[in-house]
Amino acid sequence: MSVRVQRRHVIYVQGYDPRGLAQYYRLFRTELRKSAVLYGLQAKIGRPQTTDDNTMASWSIDTQGRDWQTRVTYDFLRWEDLIKSDFAVPIWRTVLHGFTIYCRAFFSGVIPRIWKAHWRFGMFITYPHFVLLNLVIWSALPAWLVATAASYFGAPTPIKWTAAIAVFFVALWALLKYTEKRTYALYLMSDTIFTWQFAHRARPEWDRRIDRFAQHLVEVARTSDAEELVVVGHSSGSFLGVEIMARALAIDPDLGRRGPRVVLLTLGADLPIVGFIPASKPFREHLRQLAVAPATDWVDVQSRKDVMNFYPFDPIAGHGIDAGPARRNPTVVPIRFRDMIDPAHYNSFRWQFFRVHFQFVMASERPHPFDFNMIVCGPIALADRAADPDAALAASNHPDPPTIRTPPLSSTSLPR
Numbered sequence: 001m002s003v004r005v006q007r008r009h010v011i012y013v014q015g016y017d018p019r020g021l022a023q024y025y026r027l028f029r030t031e032l033r034k035s036a037v038l039y040g041l042q043a044k045i046g047r048p049q050t051t052d053d054n055t056m057a058s059w060s061i062d063t064q065g066r067d068w069q070t071r072v073t074y075d076f077l078r079w080e081d082l083i084k085s086d087f088a089v090p091i092w093r094t095v096l097h098g099f100t101i102y103c104r105a106f107f108s109g110v111i112p113r114i115w116k117a118h119w120r121f122g123m124f125i126t127y128p129h130f131v132l133l134n135l136v137i138w139s140a141l142p143a144w145l146v147a148t149a150a151s152y153f154g155a156p157t158p159i160k161w162t163a164a165i166a167v168f169f170v171a172l173w174a175l176l177k178y179t180e181k182r183t184y185a186l187y188l189m190s191d192t193i194f195t196w197q198f199a200h201r202a203r204p205e206w207d208r209r210i211d212r213f214a215q216h217l218v219e220v221a222r223t224s225d226a227e228e229l230v231v232v233g234h235s236s237g238s239f240l241g242v243e244i245m246a247r248a249l250a251i252d253p254d255l256g257r258r259g260p261r262v263v264l265l266t267l268g269a270d271l272p273i274v275g276f277i278p279a280s281k282p283f284r285e286h287l288r289q290l291a292v293a294p295a296t297d298w299v300d301v302q303s304r305k306d307v308m309n310f311y312p313f314d315p316i317a318g319h320g321i322d323a324g325p326a327r328r329n330p331t332v333v334p335i336r337f338r339d340m341i342d343p344a345h346y347n348s349f350r351w352q353f354f355r356v357h358f359q360f361v362m363a364s365e366r367p368h369p370f371d372f373n374m375i376v377c378g379p380i381a382l383a384d385r386a387a388d389p390d391a392a393l394a395a396s397n398h399p400d401p402p403t404i405r406t407p408p409l410s411s412t413s414l415p416r
Contacts, residue, residue: 004381006068009226009260011075011217013244015235016191018087020080021048021057027362028074032061034363035373039396041065043377054078055212061377065396068379073226077213079240082205086190091176095132098189101196102129110276117272117318120307124353125192125273128185135175135185143168184354195236195273199280210240214247221252221259228381229260234361235308238269239283246286249293256295263297263382264290265375266330267360268309275319284319291316291323291330297383298330301360301370305337305350308357331386333370340364340371369393 014024025048036043046060061072102125105111115122143164150160180186197203221229233241245264249255256262274280275287290298302311315330316323337356341349342365349355364371369389375382378396385392 004384005227005379006070007224007226007228008070008072008376009075009220009224009229010072010376011077011213011220011229011231011244013077013213013231013233013237013241014079015237015240016079016083016194017235018080018083018187021050021076021078024076025057025059031361031363032373032377034365035371035377036063038363038365038367038371039065039374041377048076054081055209056216063377065379068396070377070379072377073224074376075216075220079206079209082209083194086194087187089190091173091186094186094189094193095176097193099129099132101192102126105196105277108278110278113276114272117276117313118310121270121272121310124307125188128183128188128192131183131185132176135172135179138175139168139171142171191236196277198239199274199277199283201279201282210243211247213244214251217244217248218252218255221248221255221262224260226260229262230265230375230382231263232265232267232361232376233269234267235357236270236273238266239271239274241266242271242286242290243283245296245298246289249289249296254295256293261297261381261383262295263299264330265382266298266300266315267372268306268357269300269302269315270309271315272310272313272318284321287316287319288321288323291321291328292326293329296329299333299382299386300330301333301335303335303337303356303360306357306360307353331383333386333389335368335370340366340368342366367393 012024029045032043032045035041042064044062048057048059050057055078057076057078059074059076061070061074063070063072102111111122111125114125146167147160147164150163155163176186194203198206201207217229217231231241231245233239241264271287274283290296300315302309302313304311310318312332312334314332316327337349337359338346340359361372363373369385369392374380374392374396375385378385378392380392380395
């Protein structure tokens with residue numbers, strides 16, 4: 001496999017994560033340094049520059065290997081203002097709305113279908129409601145004690161039950177609020193609410209932002225001197241990336257026919273949480289369009305160890321879509337995190353579920369063809385990397401790379 005790429009443009013679509021530009025830039029910079037040591041590279045990263053409307057930021061990366069060099073423009077698409085507005089909703093509304101949506105999804109068949117497609121994700125999406133049930137039980141204890149004490153002192157029944165109910169709700173509110181940093185129950189309920197509303201086209205502010213990003217993608221493809229343009233969608237950024245790509249194709253049906261090679265890369269994808277909802281017919285049509293798009297590629301990377309993605313899953317047939325003989329996308333690439341992580345702490349790594357989910361966009365600790373930083377900064381085009389991973393690794397690998405032992409990160413520091 002020959003060196004193909006010297007200039008690349010990456011458009012990164014983050015998932016539903018309240019952390020924004022500063023945190024993601026620091027994460028990228030830290031992980032790039034690890035990859036540089038692992039592969040024996042020289043890498044220089046520029047400072048992020050934001051657009052006037054603060055919806056995007058960009059930085060450059062110059063990377064040099066033993067017989068290659070690349071220059072990358074990295075665009076970070078920003079949603080954190082929209083996500084933080086969701087987090088400002090009162091706790092009681094988040095809980096009531098999240099629980100109602102879960103019930104609607106269950107009785108409409110969405111949750112059973114998710115369990116059938118991937119039981120691990122079924123457990124994950126049910127987890128915050130299991131937490132809620134436990135906190136309800138714990139909140140009932142002080143309420144029972146208050147009711148018992150009121151009866152002992154001869155309080156009238158209305159006062160007894162009013163006091164007990166008040167204590168119950170105060171205790172539940174306090175438990176939800178002050179255990180959130182450990183449970184992430186409210187965060188995951190907010191995520192579920194957003195996904196359900198997005199599938200029903202009830203988030204116009206998100207649609208406007210997606211249209212803005214689709215126009216940016218088209219403009220980059222028309223004007224960039226890059227040889228490859230990669231749209232990266234991680235986690236719930238996967239279905240947002242699908243939407244951006246599909247809307248860009250609607251703007252310019254010739255996208256990818258001229259200029260840089262255009263590739264969608266979905267990592268740790270959870271496409272069914274939108275695609276399985278009956279109302280999301282437009283999204284399923286977008287999946288079908290991407291499946292047969294003749295001039296754009298799509299690579300979907302999955303891992304069984306990550307409970308927050310669907311594995312094994314065909315993003316087209318798994319949604320009941322028949323793309324016919326014209327189907328050419330996506331190329332599904334299964335990976336094993338065991339092959340990427342230092343064996344010395346793999347056993348602790350595997351139980352940190354948020355940390356595992358973020359491994360898709362973090363540096364490998366052992367050389368691997370699907371190291372995120374080598375996809376971004378390496379010399380091999382993504383479609384070629386997917387077609388021949390071993391050759392891609394050989395083209396970018398240092399002759400005798402060291403293994404980087406990175407202390408395991410706290411799972412609570414890496415929300416989805």
